[in-house]
Amino acid sequence: MTTLSIHQRINLAPAQTCHDSLADDPWAFDAIPGYGPGSSQDDSVPGFAPTNAIARPGQLPEAYRSMNDEELHRRIRQAKATLGDKLVILGHFYQRDEVVQHADFVGDSFQLANAALTRPQAEAIVFCGVHFMAETADILSTAEQKVILPNLAAGCSMADMADEDSVETAWEDIAAVYGFDPENPKPDAYGKLPVIPVTYMNSSAALKAFCGRHGGIVCTSSNAATVLEWAFERAHRVLFFPDQHLGRNTAKAMGIPLEQMPMWNPRQPQGGNTAEDLQHAKVLLWHGFCSVHRRFTVDQIDKARRDAPGVKVIVHPECPMPVVDAADASGSTDAIQKFVAASQPGDVIAVGTEINMVNRLAAQYPDRTIFCLDPVICPCSTMYRIHPGYLAWVLDDLVAGRVSNQISVPEQIAAPAKVALDRMLAAKPR
Ligand code: SF4
Numbered sequence: 001m002t003t004l005s006i007h008q009r010i011n012l013a014p015a016q017t018c019h020d021s022l023a024d025d026p027w028a029f030d031a032i033p034g035y036g037p038g039s040s041q042d043d044s045v046p047g048f049a050p051t052n053a054i055a056r057p058g059q060l061p062e063a064y065r066s067m068n069d070e071e072l073h074r075r076i077r078q079a080k081a082t083l084g085d086k087l088v089i090l091g092h093f094y095q096r097d098e099v100v101q102h103a104d105f106v107g108d109s110f111q112l113a114n115a116a117l118t119r120p121q122a123e124a125i126v127f128c129g130v131h132f133m134a135e136t137a138d139i140l141s142t143a144e145q146k147v148i149l150p151n152l153a154a155g156c157s158m159a160d161m162a163d164e165d166s167v168e169t170a171w172e173d174i175a176a177v178y179g180f181d182p183e184n185p186k187p188d189a190y191g192k193l194p195v196i197p198v199t200y201m202n203s204s205a206a207l208k209a210f211c212g213r214h215g216g217i218v219c220t221s222s223n224a225a226t227v228l229e230w231a232f233e234r235a236h237r238v239l240f241f242p243d244q245h246l247g248r249n250t251a252k253a254m255g256i257p258l259e260q261m262p263m264w265n266p267r268q269p270q271g272g273n274t275a276e277d278l279q280h281a282k283v284l285l286w287h288g289f290c291s292v293h294r295r296f297t298v299d300q301i302d303k304a305r306r307d308a309p310g311v312k313v314i315v316h317p318e319c320p321m322p323v324v325d326a327a328d329a330s331g332s333t334d335a336i337q338k339f340v341a342a343s344q345p346g347d348v349i350a351v352g353t354e355i356n357m358v359n360r361l362a363a364q365y366p367d368r369t370i371f372c373l374d375p376v377i378c379p380c381s382t383m384y385r386i387h388p389g390y391l392a393w394v395l396d397d398l399v400a401g402r403v404s405n406q407i408s409v410p411e412q413i414a415a416p417a418k419v420a421l422d423r424m425l426a427a428k429p430r
Contacts, residue, residue: 018376025389067392083124085122086122087124087126089105089128093106095128095129096379097360100356109201124403125137130155130156132202136205139409146408148405151390154382158288170271193215193236196215196217196238197210198227198228200221206417208421212421217420225250238282242286245319259280260280263285263286265287289318292354293354295374296320301326308369311348336361348370349370351373355378355379358372
């Protein structure tokens with residue numbers, strides 16, 4: 001009888017991709033509305049127009065579209081050398097390797113915004129991530145620094161599932177349910193507000209500003225529990241947006257029963273809930289999700305355990321709750337990195353997060369077997385739009401004294417958004 005190796009059992013052969021167009025250059029679909037191949041553009045979330053998505057002015061100049069990879073990388077290296085410490089390039093964990101190789105810092109969105117603060121001499125911060133990340137970097141950077149998103153079509157489908165108008169309307173509806181003034185909620189006899197809004201970092205600056213103006217706060221996937229504790233010290237309940245899964249997974253781990261976490265669907269009266277449900281609610285979960293992380297399933301975990309007995313499974317908390325429950329551990333990208341770093345040579349680890357990060361971990365730890373739970377490769381298709389061609393273009397422009405694709409958050413949004421970010425920084429675990 002033939003004994004299959006662990007690699008054969010878990011099928012580490014190159015997998016199929018979730019969409020054939022992923023092999024195309026991103027400028028082939030940049031002008032088309034939507035998020036690109038493999039994204040949630042086909043997801044049937046009714047009425048969620050990408051109203052936070054920015055315009056897509058201009059296309060990558062033809063010269064850069066037709067350059068070969070060698071020439072693009074040569075230009076990027078040359079521009080970096082010319083600009084020196086006037087430039088800092090940030091690369092998100094989920095970014096493609098061809099771009100990450102040029103980054104001065106690699107991390108999650110908040111780590112990167114903070115990393116940029118260590119380079120006050122940098123006049124240009126080139127953020128190889130998605131739109132909300134560049135916005136956060138702009139809010140936290142100095143007035144003199146320019147934040148650049150190489151491809152303006154790099155949005156985030158999850159962030160766009162909660163737009164400012166929908167949240168404002170929901171807040172008014174919620175105020176009517178709980179009987180408070182939406183512009184000036186007052187604490188009750190116990191010193192607590194009826195509701196506090198909490199937004200995930202993966203949201204537009206406008207929503208961070210909404211939280212800043214309404215006594216609310218921002219959270220990341222690393223500190224969501226601490227932030228919810230902060231909120232429950234000040235309020236009876238929380239409106240959590242845009243990611244239902246992070247909200248549900250975090251609140252459940254804190255001991256809040258599922259029946260006290262109704263979904264708020266902004267398309268339905270009272271969010272689709274009865275008045276009684278809402279009176280008992282502790283967390284109102286916005287109807288949003290990440291199209292990458294919702295691909296992970298319990299079946300994939302079961303298969304990994306069958307194929308590789310002893311496998312350790314870690315998933316991101318943007319995955320659906322049954323997946324997080326079935327895994328051995330869950331955590332932010334930073335926590336996943338640390339989990340892998342703390343493993344031993346010979347360990348087998350299945351990871352439920354974006355494929356570029358998983359592949360990079362597998363390359364970084366060749367003495368361990370690290371693989372993605374999803375056998376069908378589906379990168380974050382919006383992040384994927386930052387092709388080296390776009391990076392070369394914006395850097396060449398900087399060398400020529402031009403700032404292209406700048407992300408600039410207006411002061412009337414940046415100031416209250418920073419209030420909500422500062423509250424997050426001040427929140428300490430109990
Ligand atoms: S992985 Fe999901 S949440 Fe993160 S940027 Fe991509 S679409 Fe947005």
